[in-house]
Structure formats: C-alpha cells, structure tokens
Amino acid sequence: SLRCGIVGLPNVGKSTLFNALSDAGADAANFPFCTIDPNVGVVPVPDERLDNLHEIVGSKEKIPTSVEFVDIAGLVKGASEGKGKGNAFLSHIREVDLIVHVVRCFQDENVIHVEGDVDPQRDIHIIEDELILKDLESVEKRLESLKKAAKSGDKEDVRKLEIVQGLKEHLEVGNAARTYEVSEEERQAYRELFLLSEKPVLYACNVSEDDLDSGNDWVDEVREIAAEFEDEVVTFCAKIESEIAELPEDEKQLFLEELGISSAGLDRLIQAAYEELGLITYFTSGPKESRAWTVRKGSTAPEAAGVIHSDFERGFIRAETVSYETYKELGSEKAVKDAGEMRQEGKDYIVQDGDVMLFRFNV
Ligand code: GDP
Structure with a gap:
C-alpha cells in the first residue's frame, strides 16, 4: 500500500500524530491489517462513498483502502553527516512514496523547541537541507562515473553528464531535486539514484487548538514555502487528534461539533496524501463485501x-x-x-x- 514517512524536527508533534493515526487504524472494525511494527501504522482511508455503498447494498463487510504511516524520528541538523540516527533515518525516507513533514506552528512554553523558538521557515530548511546534502553525495558519486564514461565521447553519456551536472548545480544552491525541471526522458539519467528531495512532500502544520480554523502567520509562512516547492499543506492540532482518537466512534462527531471543526485533521491529512500522489479509488460491492481499492490515476x-x-x-x-x-x-x-x-x-x-x-x- 501507499507509504508515508512522517518527518520533522524533534518536539514538533510527530509521535503525537503517529499515535493518533495508529489509534485511528486500531479502531476500524473488519480492517484486514494491523500494526506491523511499533513505527509503522496502517490507517484506513475514510470515504463516505464506501460507507454509503455498504449501506445501499447491505454487504456483510466493509473494507476501506489503506495508507501506511512510518514514524521516522531522529532527524536533526547534521543527519546527512551521520549525526543523530543520521543515515539510518535517511535510508528510511528512501522507502516512502510521500514525505509528511510535520512543522511546529504552535507556541507552548512547556514544550522546548530544539532550535530555540518557533520558526517554520528555518525548521523546514533544516530538514530540506539535510535531504539535499544527502542527495548531493549520491549525485557526486554518479558524476564521477559519468565523467569516466563520457571520456569516450559517447553522445548518450555526454548528454547524461550534462543533465546530472545541471542537477548538481541546482542542489548546491539549496533547491530540492523535485523542482529540477527536466523531461521524463532526461530524468532517466539519475532516476535510479532515488533521490530524497525528489519525493513529494505534504507539510502538516501542527497548530494550537485556537488556530485550527483561522490558521496563523506561521501557517502562512509554510504555505509560501510549499508554493515555491509546489507541495501541499494541511493544518491539524496533534493534541486534539490524540484526544479524538481515544473517543468511541459515536462520540467523535459530537466532539468535533463542540470544537466547531468540520472534519478531523487526520481525515484531511490522509485524503491530501492520497491526492498528492495522484491516486484514485474504485469500488467493488456485493452481498459479501463492499470494498475500496486504490489505483493510480x-x-x-x-x-x-x-x-x-x-x-x-x-x-x-x-x-x-x-x-x-x-x-x-x-x-x-x-x-x-x-x-x-x-x-x-x-x-x-x-x-x-x-x-x-x-x-x-x-x-
Ligand atoms: P516529536 O518529538 O516530534 O515526536 O514530538 P511529540 O509528539 O513527542 O511532542 C512533543 C511535545 O509536544 C509533547 O510534550 C507533546 O505533548 C507536545 N505537543 C504535541 N503536539 C502538540 C500540540 O498540538 N499543542 C501543544 N501545546 N503541545 C503539543
């Protein structure tokens, strides 16, 4: 299934989010999967259409499609040089389809910020830079072998060398690989490097309860950066999500209404992940089961x-x-x-x- 890696600096709310997601998964009746290991959770994709089909047809079972979340903790400044859990952390990112980048957009004196204060722009760049630095390593290695190959004058190799050289310059000034503009055919020159900064990113802004609907200046800052990278943004409140996740199913809606929120942040996050990756859902439905399936657009x-x-x-x-x-x-x-x-x-x-x-x- 679709795999999302949750990243972000320490103390931004990653574990709180991950636990809320895991609880959401554990709640779903008839769900064919369970938590695989402590850092991986499989979460059903909420879909009103499936609920309705299930009811119309009167199927015995209802089986939603799912998204896998991986808690990739431990990214700090210097990870690309092996600081913290450094390299292990980065290799986990290589295996995901989408990066969910949790950004701290809430103030709380009781929760220490590792970099001193709340500053989404700085925080995002710390993480992005680590990914880009790691990619530069891979690109430089590739360049060395391409340079040797291109010596023979083979047109194909010379062209590849140019593309990868251009990519290196793009990365060196702090740009992510996903904003390097090449054709699908040109991308073949470095596709097998599976660059980290090439993965699509969904920024998840962790805001305080009061800012859930209105947002705040920090969220605007994230939106600006996301637009630059052509990434998506969702806002949520990790604290509220963990409270919602613990409620029985029939009390969740009431709780949301009391807070004046239309839908839970987790639902929006999962749906945004789905959209960002260009996935769609089709259904099969019969007396035995109504089921949602995921395919690429x-x-x-x-x-x-x-x-x-x-x-x-x-x-x-x-x-x-x-x-x-x-x-x-x-x-x-x-x-x-x-x-x-x-x-x-x-x-x-x-x-x-x-x-x-x-x-x-x-x-
Ligand atoms: P992680 O290091 O990114 O995994 O962060 P955690 O999820 O462990 O959260 C770090 C601290 O911030 C914990 O004490 C949480 O209770 C607190 N925290 C997480 N989300 C929120 C939030 O939305 N609002 C507030 N005020 N505190 C939060």
Missing part, C-alpha cells in the same frame, strides 16, 4: 483488476461499470441495469475515481 480497467488479483488482469474480458453517483441515485444494481446505466467497459477503459466495478474474466 490513468490506470486501465485490466490494471485496476490486477490490484485485486493478477488472474483478473491476465484473464480480463470486460468490466461492468457504473459511477458511484449513478449507483447512489438509482439505489440498487438492478435499478442501474434496468435503466441501461451499466456500462460494459473493455481493456482500454481508463478507470475513473468512484467507479463501481465488476470484473468478468477467464481463468
């Missing part, structure tokens, strides 16, 4: 079927497909068919977010 029907089982992809014939909206409006599979709204989609069909699908296949 632009996936074909056979590729989507392959997420369920590779046999489905190999033997794919067609997919009986209807949009969630139409299904909900008409109220049952029979009504959908009677209205002539059940489409027979073939192997070139591009799956749309919210499709309800039934795959026909040969074994």
Whole structure:
C-alpha cells in the first residue's frame, strides 16, 4: 500500500500524530491489517462513498483502502553527516512514496523547541537541507562515473553528464531535486539514484487548538514555502487528534461539533496524501463485501483488476461499470441495469475515481 514517512524536527508533534493515526487504524472494525511494527501504522482511508455503498447494498463487510504511516524520528541538523540516527533515518525516507513533514506552528512554553523558538521557515530548511546534502553525495558519486564514461565521447553519456551536472548545480544552491525541471526522458539519467528531495512532500502544520480554523502567520509562512516547492499543506492540532482518537466512534462527531471543526485533521491529512500522489479509488460491492481499492490515476480497467488479483488482469474480458453517483441515485444494481446505466467497459477503459466495478474474466 501507499507509504508515508512522517518527518520533522524533534518536539514538533510527530509521535503525537503517529499515535493518533495508529489509534485511528486500531479502531476500524473488519480492517484486514494491523500494526506491523511499533513505527509503522496502517490507517484506513475514510470515504463516505464506501460507507454509503455498504449501506445501499447491505454487504456483510466493509473494507476501506489503506495508507501506511512510518514514524521516522531522529532527524536533526547534521543527519546527512551521520549525526543523530543520521543515515539510518535517511535510508528510511528512501522507502516512502510521500514525505509528511510535520512543522511546529504552535507556541507552548512547556514544550522546548530544539532550535530555540518557533520558526517554520528555518525548521523546514533544516530538514530540506539535510535531504539535499544527502542527495548531493549520491549525485557526486554518479558524476564521477559519468565523467569516466563520457571520456569516450559517447553522445548518450555526454548528454547524461550534462543533465546530472545541471542537477548538481541546482542542489548546491539549496533547491530540492523535485523542482529540477527536466523531461521524463532526461530524468532517466539519475532516476535510479532515488533521490530524497525528489519525493513529494505534504507539510502538516501542527497548530494550537485556537488556530485550527483561522490558521496563523506561521501557517502562512509554510504555505509560501510549499508554493515555491509546489507541495501541499494541511493544518491539524496533534493534541486534539490524540484526544479524538481515544473517543468511541459515536462520540467523535459530537466532539468535533463542540470544537466547531468540520472534519478531523487526520481525515484531511490522509485524503491530501492520497491526492498528492495522484491516486484514485474504485469500488467493488456485493452481498459479501463492499470494498475500496486504490489505483493510480490513468490506470486501465485490466490494471485496476490486477490490484485485486493478477488472474483478473491476465484473464480480463470486460468490466461492468457504473459511477458511484449513478449507483447512489438509482439505489440498487438492478435499478442501474434496468435503466441501461451499466456500462460494459473493455481493456482500454481508463478507470475513473468512484467507479463501481465488476470484473468478468477467464481463468
Ligand atoms: P516529536 O518529538 O516530534 O515526536 O514530538 P511529540 O509528539 O513527542 O511532542 C512533543 C511535545 O509536544 C509533547 O510534550 C507533546 O505533548 C507536545 N505537543 C504535541 N503536539 C502538540 C500540540 O498540538 N499543542 C501543544 N501545546 N503541545 C503539543
């Protein structure tokens, strides 16, 4: 499943967030996964459409899709040189699809800030710089071998050398690899380096309870930086999230209403992660179960079927497909068919977010 790494300076609220996420996962009934190890939590993706389908169809089970969160603690200034848990920390980042960068945007005299005071811009750059420095190491190694290869005058190698040289200059002035503008084909010159600063980032601003709705100047500061990097931002309050996570399901909504918040920060965080990565959801629904599945935007029907089982992809014939909206409006599979709204989609069909699908296949 989709893997998100939670990073940030010490004392910004990472563990509080991670624990809240883990509790959210533990709560979900019928959830097929559990916590894998103390630093990894699997969290169901909240989706109202799945709840409704489950109810309309009257399926026995409801199985949401999931996101994996990894608590990557221990990043401090100098990590790229091996300070703190340094290198171990950085190698964990290499394995994630998305970096959730928690930024302290709350004031609290009782909670020491490792750098002295609250300053999101400085904090973000400390973390970003460590990733960039580590990437520079990888890029320099790659340059050495490319220089040797390019000596023979091979056009391809010379071109690669130019691209990677350009990347080095880009990183050296403090830019992240993800803002280096190259074509997909040019990126092949360094793709296998799996650069850290190339990963998409979601900034999670940890604000005080009072600033949840209105935000504050620190959040604005983060938004400005995020815009520069073309990253996403969500605000949440770790303290509140950990309180919500401990409540029984039926009291959560009431608690949110009392606070005057429309939706829990965790839900927004998970959804933002999902969007940032270009993922969509389709559904399968029957008497046994209603289930959400994750695919990349632009996936074909056979590729989507392959997420369920590779046999489905190999033997794919067609997919009986209807949009969630139409299904909900008409109220049952029979009504959908009677209205002539059940489409027979073939192997070139591009799956749309919210499709309800039934795959026909040969074994
Ligand atoms: P980490 O080092 O980034 O994992 O930070 P922790 O989650 O351990 O939090 C560090 C301290 O900050 C703890 O004492 C938390 O109780 C406190 N803390 C975390 N989130 C909030 C918050 O939203 N508001 C306030 N006032 N304190 C918080």
